Amino acid sequence: MADAHWGKLADRLDGVLDRVETLLERIVSVKEPKDTDFNSFCAFRWQKTGDTGWLSPIKHPHLVDLDDLVGVEDAKDELIRNTAQFVAGVPANNVLLWGERGNGKSSCVKGLLKLFGPEGLRLIELQRWDLLSLPAIVAMLRDLPFRFILFCDDLSFAEGEADYRALKTLLDGGIEERPGNVLIYATSNRRHLMPEPMSDNTGSGEIHPEEAVSEKLSLSDRFGLTIGFSTFDQETYLAIVKNYAERLDLGVEWLQLRQEAILWALYSGRRSGRSARQFIDDMRGRLAMG
Numbered sequence: 001m002a003d004a005h006w007g008k009l010a011d012r013l014d015g016v017l018d019r020v021e022t023l024l025e026r027i028v029s030v031k032e033p034k035d036t037d038f039n040s041f042c043a044f045r046w047q048k049t050g051d052t053g054w055l056s057p058i059k060h061p062h063l064v065d066l067d068d069l070v071g072v073e074d075a076k077d078e079l080i081r082n083t084a085q086f087v088a089g090v091p092a093n094n095v096l097l098w099g100e101r102g103n104g105k106s107s108c109v110k111g112l113l114k115l116f117g118p119e120g121l122r123l124i125e126l127q128r129w130d131l132l133s134l135p136a137i138v139a140m141l142r143d144l145p146f147r148f149i150l151f152c153d154d155l156s157f158a159e160g161e162a163d164y165r166a167l168k169t170l171l172d173g174g175i176e177e178r179p180g181n182v183l184i185y186a187t188s189n190r191r192h193l194m195p196e197p198m199s200d201n202t203g204s205g206e207i208h209p210e211e212a213v214s215e216k217l218s219l220s221d222r223f224g225l226t227i228g229f230s231t232f233d234q235e236t237y238l239a240i241v242k243n244y245a246e247r248l249d250l251g252v253e254w255l256q257l258r259q260e261a262i263l264w265a266l267y268s269g270r271r272s273g274r275s276a277r278q279f280i281d282d283m284r285g286r287l288a289m290g
Contacts, residue, residue: 038146042117045125046137053133055124064111069104069273070243071236075227076108082225083112086183087119087147093224094184102274103229105187106153120145126152134184142179155186186223234262237271244280252283 036044036055043061047054066076079095086092097105113123124137131152141148232240241261245252264279265271 038122038144042113042121043123043125046127046130046133048130048133053136055137058125061113061123062110063114064107065114066108066111068243068247069107069111070240071232071273072104072108072229075104075229076111078225078227079108079112080115083116083121083149086149087116087121089147089180092183094222095186095225095227096223097185097187097227097229098190099229100231100272101189102270102272103232104273105229107273109149109151109153109185109187112149116147120147122146122148124148124150126150128152128155138179138182141182144181146181148182150182150184152184152186155188156190184223232271232273234265234271237261237265237276240273240276241279244277245283248280248284250280250283250287252287257283 037057041057041059043058044055045058047056066080069076075097079097082092082095097108099105110123112121126133126137134150137150238258238261241257242254244250245254245257250257260283261276261279264282265275268275268278
């Protein structure tokens with residue numbers, strides 16, 4: 001019985017050591033990028049090949065016009081306010097934008113470039129698996145005369161993944177002081193970035209279930225500003241369609257456009273800013289084809 005117990009414990013320890021080894025490899029494999037032109041480019045993507053990591057400039061960034069984003073005015077205002085503080089060199093927070101898919105979370109972040117890029121804001125796109133390169137990236141950016149938003153789109157973690165603990169430390173709690181010219185903005189469909197099974201409420205398998213829940217909540221708590229994006233009702237969806245149609249001078253009677261937009265949402269099964277734009281693109285294509 002004891003041998004079986006120690007055998008299971010040894011297997012778990014082997015698994016932990018394997019994960020730690022993998023994390024360490026991912027951290028130490030990054031080298032400082034060279035010759036990055038922050039004056040000519042405003043958006044970058046973190047890339048790695050073997051033991052080398054660098055910031056690759058994005059030559060054609062998606063410069064979203066924030067005025068195109070309808071139905072999320074409160075969220076936009078909060079994000080702009082926080083970013084304006086950051087660019088001005090006064091205290092600002094890391095930001096988590098969460099909620100319904102397709103309602104403008106990523107577009108709000110990308111739209112900041114058009115607004116604040118001329119004032120020195122730079123956007124760096126990271127994938128979730130790049131997060132453990134953050135110490136190296138931050139060290140490289142620390143003394144530069146620009147303001148950097150590290151942007152991780154569609155961030156979430158599966159049950160049992162260890163990466164989120166590293167992110168917690170990097171966001172707030174590490175021994176190294178976070179530089180004043182770097183913030184992390186992330187988007188997610190999950191409010192707390194982690195799966196929350198019913199067993200979290202029932203305490204199944206946990207002697208102290210409240211501690212397990214607290215562990216999961218502690219990650220999203222590290223983002224000082226949390227902005228929610230709710231589901232759009234039909235009137236908000238139609239307002240977005242109308243806004244796109246007017247900006248593009250579509251030339252279609254509103255009654256016809258409204259009817260077709262409602263059918264589009266019905267057939268696609270969603271009312272969102274993304275589906276509104278997809279409908280307008282489809283309509284423009286049909287009009288162009290005659």
